[in-house]
Amino acid sequence: MSRNAAVVGIGEVPVGKFPDRQLLDIAITVAEQALEDGGVDRKEVDTLLMAPCFADPWFNTDLGFARLVDELGMRATVRLNAQVNAGGSTGAALLKVAVGLVESGQSETVLCLHAEKFTNLSGQEGFDFFAKAGIERDFEAPFGMAYNAIPGLTAERYMYETGTPIEQLAEVSVACREWASLHPNAMFRKPMTVEDVLASKVIASPLHALMLNMLGDGGSAFVVTTEDRARSLTETPVYVWGEGDVVSTYSFAQHDDITRMNWSVAGDRAFQQAGVTPEDIDVLEIYIAYPIFHLIIMEELGFCARGEAGALVAAGETRPGGSLPTSTNGDAMSYGHIGAGVGVATLVETCRQLMDKAGERQVPGASIALKTAAGGAYSNANVAILGREPR
Amino acid sequence: MSLSNAESLSAAYAAGFWEAAERGVLAIQHCETCGEDQLYPRRRCVTCGAADLTYRPVSGLGSLYSFSTVLANAPSDFIDEMPYTLAIVELDEGPRLLTRIDSDDPAALRCDMPVQCVFRERDGATLPYFVPAAGTDGGPA
Ligand SMILES: [Zn+2]
Numbered sequence: 001m002s003r004n005a006a007v008v009g010i011g012e013v014p015v016g017k018f019p020d021r022q023l024l025d026i027a028i029t030v031a032e033q034a035l036e037d038g039g040v041d042r043k044e045v046d047t048l049l050m051a052p053c054f055a056d057p058w059f060n061t062d063l064g065f066a067r068l069v070d071e072l073g074m075r076a077t078v079r080l081n082a083q084v085n086a087g088g089s090t091g092a093a094l095l096k097v098a099v100g101l102v103e104s105g106q107s108e109t110v111l112c113l114h115a116e117k118f119t120n121l122s123g124q125e126g127f128d129f130f131a132k133a134g135i136e137r138d139f140e141a142p143f144g145m146a147y148n149a150i151p152g153l154t155a156e157r158y159m160y161e162t163g164t165p166i167e168q169l170a171e172v173s174v175a176c177r178e179w180a181s182l183h184p185n186a187m188f189r190k191p192m193t194v195e196d197v198l199a200s201k202v203i204a205s206p207l208h209a210l211m212l213n214m215l216g217d218g219g220s221a222f223v224v225t226t227e228d229r230a231r232s233l234t235e236t237p238v239y240v241w242g243e244g245d246v247v248s249t250y251s252f253a254q255h256d257d258i259t260r261m262n263w264s265v266a267g268d269r270a271f272q273q274a275g276v277t278p279e280d281i282d283v284l285e286i287y288i289a290y291p292i293f294h295l296i297i298m299e300e301l302g303f304c305a306r307g308e309a310g311a312l313v314a315a316g317e318t319r320p321g322g323s324l325p326t327s328t329n330g331d332a333m334s335y336g337h338i339g340a341g342v343g344v345a346t347l348v349e350t351c352r353q354l355m356d357k358a359g360e361r362q363v364p365g366a367s368i369a370l371k372t373a374a375g376g377a378y379s380n381a382n383v384a385i386l387g388r389e390p391r
Numbered sequence: 392m393s394l395s396n397a398e399s400l401s402a403a404y405a406a407g408f409w410e411a412a413e414r415g416v417l418a419i420q421h422c423e424t425c426g427e428d429q430l431y432p433r434r435r436c437v438t439c440g441a442a443d444l445t446y447r448p449v450s451g452l453g454s455l456y457s458f459s460t461v462l463a464n465a466p467s468d469f470i471d472e473m474p475y476t477l478a479i480v481e482l483d484e485g486p487r488l489l490t491r492i493d494s495d496d497p498a499a500l501r502c503d504m505p506v507q508c509v510f511r512e513r514d515g516a517t518l519p520y521f522v523p524a525a526g527t528d529g530g531p532a
Contacts, residue, residue: 124467131466139431140400140489142518144461144469149477152459160502162456204459251431253479255488258457 004390006237007037007095007101010348010355011113015187015218015336020117023059024071026115029223031072040109040235042073043225047107049098051090051114054339057123061239068114069115080107087134090114091287091343092245092382093306098224099240108229113221114341126215134376144389148212150252151290158259158292159206161307166206168310170197172291173210173333175319180330182184182320183363187336188215188361204259213289217335220345225229226391236355240277241368241391244269251378256329263372266381270285271302274385276368278302281361281385282355283325284318285371287303289332290304294318297372298326303384325363343373346385354388398431403464405432412517417508418446419486430486436520442514451508452524453482458492458500468514480521491520 001262013026013032027050035042046285048068051058061184067080080101086093094112100325130147155169174194180186191296192210200209231236246262248255278301280313286294295309302311303324312318318326329335329349352358352372367389373382395490399405411418419430426443435442458478465473478492493509494500505524510517 128466136431136489138397139406141466142397142513142516143477143489143491144472145467145477145489145518146461146465146469148464149459149461152461153457153477154522156459157457157502201463203460203463205462205463207459209463249437251489252435253487256419258479345461376405 002103002285003105004239005099005224006227006230007222007224007351008230008234008237009034009036009040009223010186010221010351011037012220012345012348013218014185015216015338018217020070021117021217023053023056023115023117026217026219027068027113028071030115031068031111031113032277034221036110038225040223040225043077044109045074045111046078047098047101047110048074048078048082049094049112050083050096051112051340051344052083052085053116054129055116055118065178072121077151085340087340088287088289088343089373089375089380089382090386091345091347091374092380094245094344095224095384096243097348101324102224102226109223109225111223112344113119114338115219115345116339116341117217119217121215125230134304136253137210137378140253143254146204148204149209151211151292152207153252154258154296155200155292158296160318161259164295164307164310167194167198168314168337169211169291170194170208170295171310171314172280172318173197175313175316176327176330177334178319179328179361180334181201182359183329185218186330186334187214188330188334192248207268207292211291211333213320213330213332213337214248216338218336218345219341220348222344222348222351226346234295236357236388238351238354239387240389241385241387242270242274243270243385244270244273248379248381248382250376250379255378259296260300261296261378262381263297263383264302266383267301270370270383270385272376274386274391280368281370282352283328285346285350285353285369286327286344287371287373289337289342293374293378294331301370315375318363324345328358328363346371346373349384354386397516399432402422406433408432409517410434411446411448412519415452415510416447417519419482419484420444421447421529428484430482430488449482449484452482453502453521454508454517455492455502455504455506455521456481456487457502476500478521488519491518493520493522
């Protein structure tokens with residue numbers, strides 16, 4: 001007997017460098033925010049699912065050993081305490097697992113959360129971490145592969161094939177920054193221009209520093225329960241309409257076409273399951289951490305034709321007030337990169353828009369949203385379509 | 392990151408690749424079950440999962456699928472080499488690999504230009520780097 005699940009509550013702490021903020025403080029804060037937001041009593045939670053923490057291996061280990069069950073006062077009421085790790089796709093995986101557990105009747109109320117503290121690492125330790133995390137260890141790392149070269153290689157090929165100018169990649173950073181300037185929890189909120197982006201140092205050609213992202217500390221959480229329970233708890237439950245996912249390869253250079261990846265396959269699956277088309281999407285929440293992939297995703301998901309996304313962004317259509325509001329939390333370039341949790345935060349932002357709780361950056365009347373996630377060397381392409389009403 | 396983390400250097404499944412490299416030959420794997428070729432070396436065929444993989448030499452010729460020059464934020468072991476140019480090369484035989492492209496004239500690099508394999512010693516391993524093919528801008532005369 002299948003039943004519907006819904007997201008009922010969300011929580012999030014500010015992203016940035018907060019050396020004095022402990023990981024447990026982040027985890028407890030976002031958990032309690034999400035429970036309070038959804039009107040859920042902590043004793044109702046029977047399932048606790050956690051994203052990985054990359055920068056503190058011992059905190060990460062503790063999560064699997066039920067540390068948060070004690071810290072959150074959930075002894076004996078939680079029946080499943082488990083980590084879900086799909087790298088940058090963890091937000092998508094958490095949603096899928098939580099909804100599946102609720103809809104199959106195995107769980108009544110699932111709390112999903114993430115906490116990360118990259119200030120535990122120095123800048124160089126961060127570069128070294130991401131020279132291994134998501135990088136083919138045996139046959140790519142020995143050449144000096146750096147994570148930022150992934151979007152660099154992609155952009156070089158994409159610009160060659162489509163004729164897209166570098167200025168249009170800069171426009172993506174600028175549009176995301178404009179959204180982030182309206183987001184109290186974003187790491188970088190100072191408005192910037194295309195000229196600023198192009199004046200920043202080239203890090204991995206053809207990409208400038210302001211087309212990349214900065215590691216930060218942060219965390220977020222969400223609560224999933226049954227549709228029946230959701231209706232008694234909140235005016236604004238959020239429902240999953242459709243999902244499309246592809247897992248391809250561990251090794252970046254093994255993608256058949258780095259300028260397309262598998263986004264059209266994932267998108268087609270999600271649109272088909274949701275029974276909608278790109279024209280129906282009110283807000284597009286891309287988490288992909290680099291401007292080049294914004295353009296690719298917009299095209300491959302059918303929001304515009306191949307090679308036209310850059311002009312769409314340059315025309316302001318993805319900015320506040322545009323026809324295709326995109327990445328309203330600023331994506332990792334402006335929101336800050338909090339490891340496995342950017343995708344969780346993007347899901348939280350998606351729900352926030354559909355709950356009409358996004359404050360200054362609320363997209364008026366947003367009722368259907370599409371969100372993306374990806375992990376590793378873009379091993380995953382995850383698309384989910386969510387709605388304000390049950391499908 | 393040190394190359395000592397590349398466990399394939401001492402792993403039996405990859406020996407055919409590294410031994411060929413030491414002889415100056417680029418080798419790819421061929422699946423005797425489904426007939427597909429593959430690079431990078433793997434313990435199983437990425438197409439069908441079979442384990443009966445054999446190595447065969449390839450020409451070392453290919454085209455430059457894409458490239459990116461690292462000017463900052465390199466991994467620790469590579470800071471001294473900056474700037475260096477990473478590349479994806481598509482071999483004439485089909486498979487692609489992540490590699491380095493060395494050129495006297497980096498500004499002349501273009502996607503799809505012909506390239507050829509040259510082997511370079513680095514940190515105890517013989518790695519297949521690429522250069523612009525003989526007769527092209529920046530390539531050997
Ligand atoms: Zn095979």
